[in-house]
Amino acid sequence: MQHLDHQQIVAMPSRYRAQFINSLSGFKSANLIATANSMGQTNVAIFSSVVHLGASPALIGFIMRPDSVERHTLENIKQTQQYTINQVNDRFWQAAHQTSARYLRDECEFEQCGLSTTYLKGVTAPFVKESQLKYALTLKEILPISHNNTLLIIGEVTDVICKQSAIKNDGYIDIESLNTVTISGLDSYHISHRLSRLTYAKPHVTPNKISLNGE
């Protein structure tokens, strides 16, 4: 086992450190966040920082760097208060990665990356047609993280679109059956293989493996 101390971490070349530190948090979610501005011009970009905040109300967060390529996403969310989050699967993971390129404001990432839009009545932001689990959100709060000038964007889930067969009896969604991918580091994509679901943990009782339906 190698030990790297604070001085060694600080001394790393910047690109090396970016790869290294981005590997520490473990596997990351792979999602496309899609928006439209008030004129209806669309934007889509990949994010690996989407995180569950709570089920009641249904709140989802993600981290955004205001000075990075994602700025069109932020501007559009501020304008319309709406956005969609679309799980990336193994049929369009390379197109999803390509959305991280620095396209100009008037270039359409959907078109440039070979992705398609689909819409829901009442939601101004587009969904990614190719995604099999996607949802619309209403902006609740933008929380600044002062230590590195990033933002935690918090939204409430308003509409969910999902392949019906993936929703199990107890509400669990089998995202492995949707071929949802996961990210490690900055650029590595992975599919998953389930070990098992486990029973709710109680003190002094060994957790048991349970079926996909939670039984």
Add this chain to the structure above:
Amino acid sequence: MQHLDHQQIVAMPSRYRAQFINSLSGFKSANLIATANSMGQTNVAIFSSVVHLGASPALIGFIMRPDSVERHTLENIKQTQQYTINQVNDRFWQAAHQTSARYLRDECEFEQCGLSTTYLKGVTAPFVKESQLKYALTLKEILPISHNNTLLIIGEVTDVICKQSAIKNDGYIDIESLNTVTISGLDSYHISHRLSRLTYAKPHVTPNKISLNGE
């Protein structure tokens, strides 16, 4: 494809909604957060919300519910300003899940769940010996999320301990080779199978697959 609207989501029974909403963010990181109080009594609990915040400075966040079983973790972090994050792998994923049981304050989760501690000079919090990628953090900020009374705990990475062979030439850490697991929903554990690493995305250029070493 099934469409569930806001009314249908709000009307879900609470346990069903917890499973459902917890599936939306995609695959989650699986980490044990370990702490000690000022008397040296240890605590360890699993978290699926650890998220990368930035590489320079090296900041990692995680979401905590103050009223849940994780409260000993929070108290200890407030007392000592230190904690460790330890990636869960496929050799102790069931023991890691078991740490989510509501143990009493004076019960030792390490002992109860069959996990071992290891220490580093200068770090009061224990590391999980069984983990092959783990790091110590110093608390930087506790950011309240008012909408659901959760907290974003922000720490700076001070020391990293990692199996040397997993660190690649460009700083990427091959966490798949460490058998790091990922979580979906509340209780499903998965190992990964790499599709590929991809080149840095540039407009109008199709991304290429690259080797594990980033070449």
